[in-house]
Amino acid sequence: METLWVCLWVFVFVPLIISILSFLVVLIRSPFKFPYREITFDVSGTKKPKIEDYIDRLLINNKMNAIDRHKSEMLAWEKGCLEDIKKSVYKKRRNDQFIASLDWEHAFIFIFTRNKTRYKQVNYVRYPYTVVEEIGRFSCSYKYLKDRFNKLNEIGFEAVLSEYHSKSQRSLMTKELREQIAFRDNFTCQICGKYMPDGVGLHIDHIIPVSKGGKSVPSNLRVLCSKCNGRKSDH
Ligand SMILES: [Zn+2]
Missing domain, CATH: 1.10.30.50 (DNA Binding (I), subunit A)
Known part of the structure; x- marks a missing residue:
């Protein structure tokens, strides 16, 4: 009798509980991860870097090319998600999760980094090495960048906006x-x-x-x- 119970537990109950739990995890966890675009600026040697100036210089040099490419990648991701939802068994839940994952207002993330020199001591000799340290970040929407781009276009891309209006x-x-x-x-x-x-x-x-x-x-x-x-x- 006891052997039967052990067998039931090992081969029936435990696998059943595990599969129910994993089913719940799959259902609860959102499979959607918004494809934020991170752009890093190395501001080593600049005392008070102004993020807007760095964004303007990026737009002056590269125009909207890179930004537009990122945006079309984001739109492709969105399209892919909608197709997945259509095929999903839990449409309603997946759709809610998808909407919750959208974050167009912060789609572009600009990160400031500085190179810092650190030292390690080996047998009484100090060896320098460089670490990259994040000192700040700024996020914005595609529209924010497009508006800046249009303003730069109006002034012929001759200066960053803060200098032009200085x-x-x-x-x-x-x-x-x-x-x-x-x-x-x-x-x-x-x-x-x-x-x-x-x-x-x-x-x-x-x-x-x-x-x-x-x-x-x-x-x-x-x-x-x-x-x-x-x-x-x-x-
Ligand atoms: Zn003259």
């Missing part, structure tokens, strides 16, 4: 920007044609003056000689 346009006149304009204009005054290869007397002029809302962007900058620059200020 009150201190003069402080944006960096050495690099001056050099860029001097090379572009071939060290030549854009009014009289004077050539100044040594840079002596070469001015970088705001075509629309900063005082009148002109920006420190290439399309509003040009090379002038001292004479033409002086004449311009007379007006």
Whole structure:
């Protein structure tokens, strides 16, 4: 008699309980995992990195290509899920789980990392090694990125939005920007044609003056000689 009970437990009850439990787990657990897109920025060496500026630079350099590709992958995932739900035995439950998994508002996640040097001690010698440390993250929707992209498009992708709208346009006149304009204009005054290869007397002029809302962007900058620059200020 006792052997029969043992046999029943081992071959019938226990397998039955296990299969019921696993059935419940499958039913309760959501099979849907929203395909967030993580994009990492290495901001080593930057004191106070502004996430928006990094996003703008990404959009200036790569346009919407990568973002659009990610979005179409997300839409393909969504389509696949809906097809799976149609085939599922637990349609209602799966559909609820699917809706709960959607998170388009935070679809794109930008992560800031910094490289930090650590040391390990081996036989009285300190060896440096680098670790990548996350210092912050920011998430947004596709629409947020598309809106920024459209604003950048309006200003010809000439600057990140925070700089374009900055009150201190003069402080944006960096050495690099001056050099860029001097090379572009071939060290030549854009009014009289004077050539100044040594840079002596070469001015970088705001075509629309900063005082009148002109920006420190290439399309509003040009090379002038001292004479033409002086004449311009007379007006
Ligand atoms: Zn000139």
